[in-house]
Amino acid sequence: MDWLLKHLKQQVSSMQFLPVSDPRSFSLPVIAATLIVVAILVSVSVNWIQSEVSIVKVPKHISAKIIHIDKPKPKTVKKPVKKKPSKPVVKAKKPKPKVIDKVKKPAAKPKLKDKPKPIKQAPLPLPGADLSQALEEEEALMNLNELLNEEVQARQAEKDQAAIASHASQIKALIQSVWRFPPSAQHDQVVLLRIFMVPTGEVTEVQVVESSGNGALDRSAEQAVWKVGRFPVPQDSVLFEEQFRKFLIKLKPENARL
Amino acid sequence: MELNKLFAVSLLSLAIVGCASSGGTTDEAATTEAAVEESQTQGVPGSPDLDVVTEEQAEMAVNSLLEQTIVYFGYDRSEIRPEFKDVLNAHAEYLVANPMARIVLEGHCDERGTVEYNLALGERRANTVKRYLIVQGASPSQMESVSFGEERPSMIGSDDSTWSKNRRTEIKYQ
Amino acid sequence: MMKRYLSILLMSLCVSAQAELTIEITQGIASSIPISVVPFKFEGTAKDSVDEIVRTDLERSGHFSLLEPDDMLSQPQSEDDIYFTDWRLLKQEYVVIGTISALPNQQYQVRYQLFDVFNEKELLTQSLKGTASQLRDIAHRVSDAIYEQLTGIRGAFSTKIAYVTTNSKRTKFNLSIADSDGAREKVVLTSKYSIFSPTWSPDGKRLAYVMLEDSGSKVYVQDLVTGKKQLVSANKGINSAPSFSPDGKKLALVLSKDGNPEIYIINLATRHWTRVTNHYAIDTEPNWMPDGEHIIFTSGRSGNPQIYRVSLSSGYVERLTFEGSYNARARLAQDGRFLVLVHQAKKGAPFHIASLDLVRGLLQTLTSDTELDESPSVSPNGVMVMYAAKYNKRSILAAVSVAGDVKFLVPSKNGDVREPAWGPYLD
Numbered sequence: 001m002d003w004l005l006k007h008l009k010q011q012v013s014s015m016q017f018l019p020v021s022d023p024r025s026f027s028l029p030v031i032a033a034t035l036i037v038v039a040i041l042v043s044v045s046v047n048w049i050q051s052e053v054s055i056v057k058v059p060k061h062i063s064a065k066i067i068h069i070d071k072p073k074p075k076t077v078k079k080p081v082k083k084k085p086s087k088p089v090v091k092a093k094k095p096k097p098k099v100i101d102k103v104k105k106p107a108a109k110p111k112l113k114d115k116p117k118p119i120k121q122a123p124l125p126l127p128g129a130d131l132s133q134a135l136e137e138e139e140a141l142m143n144l145n146e147l148l149n150e151e152v153q154a155r156q157a158e159k160d161q162a163a164i165a166s167h168a169s170q171i172k173a174l175i176q177s178v179w180r181f182p183p184s185a186q187h188d189q190v191v192l193l194r195i196f197m198v199p200t201g202e203v204t205e206v207q208v209v210e211s212s213g214n215g216a217l218d219r220s221a222e223q224a225v226w227k228v229g230r231f232p233v234p235q236d237s238v239l240f241e242e243q244f245r246k247f248l249i250k251l252k253p254e255n256a257r258l
Numbered sequence: 259m260e261l262n263k264l265f266a267v268s269l270l271s272l273a274i275v276g277c278a279s280s281g282g283t284t285d286e287a288a289t290t291e292a293a294v295e296e297s298q299t300q301g302v303p304g305s306p307d308l309d310v311v312t313e314e315q316a317e318m319a320v321n322s323l324l325e326q327t328i329v330y331f332g333y334d335r336s337e338i339r340p341e342f343k344d345v346l347n348a349h350a351e352y353l354v355a356n357p358m359a360r361i362v363l364e365g366h367c368d369e370r371g372t373v374e375y376n377l378a379l380g381e382r383r384a385n386t387v388k389r390y391l392i393v394q395g396a397s398p399s400q401m402e403s404v405s406f407g408e409e410r411p412s413m414i415g416s417d418d419s420t421w422s423k424n425r426r427t428e429i430k431y432q
Numbered sequence: 433m434m435k436r437y438l439s440i441l442l443m444s445l446c447v448s449a450q451a452e453l454t455i456e457i458t459q460g461i462a463s464s465i466p467i468s469v470v471p472f473k474f475e476g477t478a479k480d481s482v483d484e485i486v487r488t489d490l491e492r493s494g495h496f497s498l499l500e501p502d503d504m505l506s507q508p509q510s511e512d513d514i515y516f517t518d519w520r521l522l523k524q525e526y527v528v529i530g531t532i533s534a535l536p537n538q539q540y541q542v543r544y545q546l547f548d549v550f551n552e553k554e555l556l557t558q559s560l561k562g563t564a565s566q567l568r569d570i571a572h573r574v575s576d577a578i579y580e581q582l583t584g585i586r587g588a589f590s591t592k593i594a595y596v597t598t599n600s601k602r603t604k605f606n607l608s609i610a611d612s613d614g615a616r617e618k619v620v621l622t623s624k625y626s627i628f629s630p631t632w633s634p635d636g637k638r639l640a641y642v643m644l645e646d647s648g649s650k651v652y653v654q655d656l657v658t659g660k661k662q663l664v665s666a667n668k669g670i671n672s673a674p675s676f677s678p679d680g681k682k683l684a685l686v687l688s689k690d691g692n693p694e695i696y697i698i699n700l701a702t703r704h705w706t707r708v709t710n711h712y713a714i715d716t717e718p719n720w721m722p723d724g725e726h727i728i729f730t731s732g733r734s735g736n737p738q739i740y741r742v743s744l745s746s747g748y749v750e751r752l753t754f755e756g757s758y759n760a761r762a763r764l765a766q767d768g769r770f771l772v773l774v775h776q777a778k779k780g781a782p783f784h785i786a787s788l789d790l791v792r793g794l795l796q797t798l799t800s801d802t803e804l805d806e807s808p809s810v811s812p813n814g815v816m817v818m819y820a821a822k823y824n825k826r827s828i829l830a831a832v833s834v835a836g837d838v839k840f841l842v843p844s845k846n847g848d849v850r851e852p853a854w855g856p857y858l859d
Contacts, residue, residue, distance in 0.1 A: 164453065168453065172455050172456070176457055176459050179459075180460060180461050180462075180463035181461070181463070182495060182583065183464060183495050183833065183835040183837055184584075184585060185462065188791075215582075215584050216465065216495075216582060216583050220460075223525075224460070246452070247452055247455065248452050248454040248455070249454070249455045250455070250456045251458075252456070252457070252458050253458075253459075253462075254458040254459065255458075255462075257462065257796065257834075257835045257836050258769075258834065
């Protein structure tokens with residue numbers, strides 16, 4: 001972050017007297033915007049950053065997680081510990097998938113090689129070996145955690161999509177059952193409305209975002225929404241906020257005569 | 259002798275009746291009638307039975323044909339139907355024999371379809387009669403054709419038989 | 433390098449932020465707009481009821497459904513008397529109230545207001561003045577204003593129609609002009625000869641028509657102001673189907689002088705002829721397109737009558753109708769997006785008025801109650817079609833909206849009424 005601030009200061013000082021047409025004059029606003037974005041990113045992706053930091057704090061967090069994760073797994077991972085005291089450090093800097101791969105691959109090889117040396121490994125609890133071993137274990141657990149989290153998130157996303165689709169089709173059915181368009185409506189005219197709802201599903205505002213060019217048709221679209229008045233909303237409040245607090249409805253009278 | 263006369267007259271009258279009634283029939287019936295007619299009329303000139311037809315009777319026959327001045331058409335059609343050929347032949351012969359005679363051919367339609375298209379169709383009906391008469395020897399200068407479309411029906415009504423009576427070309431001697 | 437990375441990041445976030453849920457609705461029910469025209473407060477003894485005329489006009493347009501005064505819960509005559517909840521209860525979307533007051537010099541003042549029931553606000557108000565005999569014109573202007581306000585389309589209630597009436601024996605013919613609702617008929621020409629194909633000049637000041645004399649059909653142009661008529665075409669054979677060009681200077685005609693019916697154009701000033709079609713089949717019923725560059729016509733060249741379009745500059749002929757055994761007398765509607773024409777689905781079927789969507793290629797029958805429908809003529813706003821139909825053995829005029837819903841009969845006295853021609857806007 002420091003180098004970024006330095007860079008920013010440099011930019012500010014050097015860019016003050018540039019004309020607007022100079023593309024470099026955009027860099028300050030762009031950087032300011034990206035800072036804001038990065039700030040948002042940072043606040044949202046706490047886990048990611050924490051995973052960098054957590055290597056030091058690992059014992060506290062991972063001990064809690066060990067309870068939920070399968071115990072036998074750490075055993076298979078313990079074997080390659082001897083060969084990679086330096087690797088955990090290297091691995092921590094690289095993105096997650098690579099770390100996981102590297103953990104998995106070496107696990108295959110040392111199994112064959114380590115077998116003849118179990119006596120030497122087990123009774124020598126060297127402090128360095130312990131720490132790296134513990135770190136390895138914890139990291140592996142973390143990775144598994146992440147995998148599980150991803151799966152959970154993916155399933156959640158699917159559920160969300162299904163919920164959105166289901167509510168969207170209910171809204172569509174409700175409006176189609178009450179929409180009465182004027183005889184002057186032409187089959188290729190389109191009106192775009194923005195709907196504002198509260199969590200109970202009540203419509204609070206309807207805006208014409210794009211007129212069809214046919215005022216009577218626009219009005220009929222608005223009236224259809226008000227006639228329904230209240231739409232079914234998903235129970236998940238996060239989903240509601242994201243998708244249904246405000247959304248768009250596009251109306252096109254394809255079955256019009258004209 | 260009398261029997262022969264009777265035979266000749268009855269044949270002729272059958273032929274004439276056949277001509278007159280064919281206007282009200284459909285195309286299908288007309289063709290069968292025409293076929294029947296053909297065989298009947300063919301009997302007249304070459305039949306040995308009619309050697310004794312008098313000039314008077316022949317003239318009567320021709321006059322009967324000439325008295326028929328309306329030719330009828332099928333729906334949306336303008337070609338001459340076989341049952342009217344004798345009538346038209348008689349008129350053609352008359353025109354050839356009387357170079358000073360003048361006729362106007364009036365084409366008409368029934369009320370179905372648009373006024374303007376029917377005006378054009380009426381003209382076709384008048385013109386096909388005109389062309390036929392020319393082919394039979396009459397001079398173009400003796401004939402004028404005019405179309406009245408659906409505007410001057412011979413009968414008022416909206417049924418098949420009325421309509422069939424309105425689809426016609428009339429020959430009017432001036 | 434980092435800058436680029438960040439800006440890409442920035443852009444991708446923007447994109448994801450705009451992915452607003454959009455639900456698409458593609459079906460509804462076509463329905464006319466419910467409106468109430470409350471009987472106007474009236475002081476005086478004028479004959480024509482202004483609000484009655486407005487109700488009839490709006491109902492006939494096919495865009496509105498009018499509440500009968502008897503079904504109104506109240507009949508307010510001023511804004512303060514309007515209880516919008518009452519009107520919402522009656523499911524009305526708009527309400528019109530008005531007053532007619534007598535002025536000195538035998539004049540009347542008509543004032544009206546149009547209200548939006550849902551939003552409870554006034555949309556339009558106007559004040560018009562005129563004599564008792566002008567009340568009908570005022571009423572039609574009120575209808576025009578309300579119609580345009582609520583549909584965005586210019587009203588055609590103040591236009592005229594021309595038509596021919598005849599007795600059953602066909603011995604007398606009258607060419608007449610009336611209001612588009614059939615009122616105030618005025619005979620323009622009387623003849624023992626059949627008159628047909630009347631057509632208006634674009635400025636509404638002349639009528640061209642065909643008169644079928646004993647010697648054949650002839651085309652005339654009559655000045656409606658002076659009443660003077662001028663013979664325009666009397667060639668050998670057919671002279672018929674006149675149609676004015678959009679600039680009013682030329683007339684498209686059908687002549688058979690060169691052997692069979694073809695389309696020609698005559699310049700009315702110079703009397704110079706131009707031939708347009710050249711085919712042994714019947715070519716007739718020309719109708720100019722607004723661009724002045726194309727003519728729509730009927731031709732039998734494919735075996736039975738169909739509609740074609742010819743380019744006047746290139747001579748290229750294009751067929752437009754492919755459905756049905758008979759398609760004739762096409763006229764443009766809906767700003768040139770549609771044709772209305774006489775259509776027979778197959779041989780032996782009835783003749784109806786149909787609309788052809790030139791964009792989608794869809795043909796839809798507009799009439800069904802009568803069987804010998806002909807001579808469709810379109811209102812200048814392209815919304816309504818007037819035509820002649822056989823009804824109870826008489827020929828009467830009827831009108832239908834191009835959207836195909838509302839139909840009404842134009843009341844006529846006696847005899848057969850045919851050949852309607854809807855006049856242009858009279859600015």
